[in-house]
Amino acid sequence: MVKARKYVVKQAFKGKPKREDFEIVEYELPPLKDGEILIKAEWIGVDPYQRATAHYMKVPYDQFGYQVGLVVESKNHKYPKGTKVVSFEGWRDYSIVNADSPPVYHNFNNTFYKLPNLQGLPESLGVGAIGMPGVSAYFGFLDICKPKAGEVVAVSGAAGACGSIVGQIAKIKGCKVIGFAGSDEKVKRLETELGFDKAFNYKTVDIVKALKEAAPEGIDCYFDNVGGEISSAVISQMRSNGRVSIIGSISAYNEDGLFDYSTLPKATIVQPFVLANQLTVQGFTYSNVETSRWPLAFDDLTKWIKSGQLKAPEHVTEGFDKVPDAFVGMLAGENYGKSVVKV
Template identity: 50%
Template sequence: MVKAKVFILEKHFDGYPKETDFRLIEEELRPIRNGEFLAEAVYLSVDPYMRAYEPSLPLGEPFIGSQVAKVIESKHPKFPVGCYLIGQFGWRTHTISNGEILGIVGRGKAPQPVVKQALSLPLSVSLGAAGMVGNSAYFGFLELCKPKSGETVVVSGAAGGVGSLVGQIAKIKGCKVIGIAGSDDKGAWLVNELGFDYFINYKTDNVDEKLREYAPEGIDCYFDNVGGAVSSSVILQMNKYGRVSVCGAISGYNEQVRAKSIFKSVISKQLVMEGFLVLRWLDRWNEGIIQNVKWINEGKLKYREQVTEGFENMAVAFVDMLKGKNIGKSVVKV
């Protein structure tokens, strides 16, 4: 009999999540039936969206999230033993599935085998640059910002999994790129390794002054991962008909953030500002993954992972990511 380790949401978060908000249990799984398979987690993802969804989640249930899992037993013809898949199985080590998912994220979306092109990369990358994170950057930036060569692009949360990819895609498209993040180490990575043109440390720099210095002719595109005061500073310096893609607002997920009003600038400059959920492009899902993998193999797109060892450290990895301790995509290796 297989026993699964599962993290249960014990308490709703008050500010930043705490380890005591979760309870680790063991769950004895029944034998699989015809049309089912048993998957074992290999890597699990921790992402900012989990914090945004948490207030609406029921207590006493497994916490949400995606994972790369290996099928270790199967009575399902589409999921043979030995195949790897991406599943919205939540924070658990083993899952029995019939191939249909009714989770909060990806509602109604069945588990998908790891895209063939991504198998040339470490499996964990299917949770990052060759997965949902990569598609958030690819579609969220290209489809909403519609960048043109020579334009100036600003990316907040630039050293995270999504932001670091957006800035590199902007460079591929011939743009000038300014990254905003919270440490000089992150800035050195963005500029020296990823090819960003400029970096602003929002904790130590005057963001308004640095934006005027690095973008004297204004900002054309803004990819927003943080919201709050940083985003207000960027939007107030955007050019007429600028485009804003809103991927997240992590600065406000755990605490109240006071920001300058942006609406006069949005109206007077006739900005296009649009939020998105990446599942909008579910019918083109493999397109983004295949292109990102191609760019990785060509050396045009680089990724970095913050790997935490041990399933029991899921909550630690989650909180560290929300506090900005990660560089690149955060994953947990079981």
């Protein structure tokens, strides 16, 4: 028998998640059946969507999410011992998965597959730039914004897992890129390390004024991770036929009623700008992307990272006991790049 541990959300989050909202449950795993594999987690990803999804989960529930793991025992010839896999087994150190019929999770797709060929890159990227966040950035930006060389791209949450990738893809496509982040240090790193043409600390600048100075010609594409007043300000500065990809609303995730209109914070209306400039505004989640298309993103992202065209910054926390701390810290903006936990 293998002893396993998992994190359970024992009480609904009230505002910002707290460590005491979680508890570790220890349990024994049964012997493997035909078709099953035993996975030992090596890297666990913590992401903003886990906070958003919590709004419609009923407690208690096992904390879900992507992890990179090692097959340590197998009764499935397709996944022999030593195989590396990506699964949606969440915050647990050992898992049993029927590899021929992996579990289906509500509103999530591609939740079990072999780790892509990373060509020597860190395996942690399997829950980051060459995983779900990379897929979200790649298709959420390219499919919706359809950037053209010479256009101006604005990115909110630019120092996070998706935003940092989107800004660099935009540069690869020949665009001018402006990013917004939550600290002066992040702003500096966006400009000096990731090649953003200009970055701003949204907490300390007048966003409209900053955009008028940085991009007097206006914004063509906006990749929105944040929502709220930041986004209203950016949208007010967009040019005719601009495109907006809404991939997140981090500014409201800690509100008690994320999907309750009456309790959400209010922001300046954007309809006059959408109408006058004939903007295209579209929401996106990675589950919009057919599983068969994921390798396209993986191949390009791997190629760009290997060539040095794209950097994949990570904020690494060590230890299974630190997973909730990494999650809380990520939501507080402590991370630069993708937040991952080394188990």
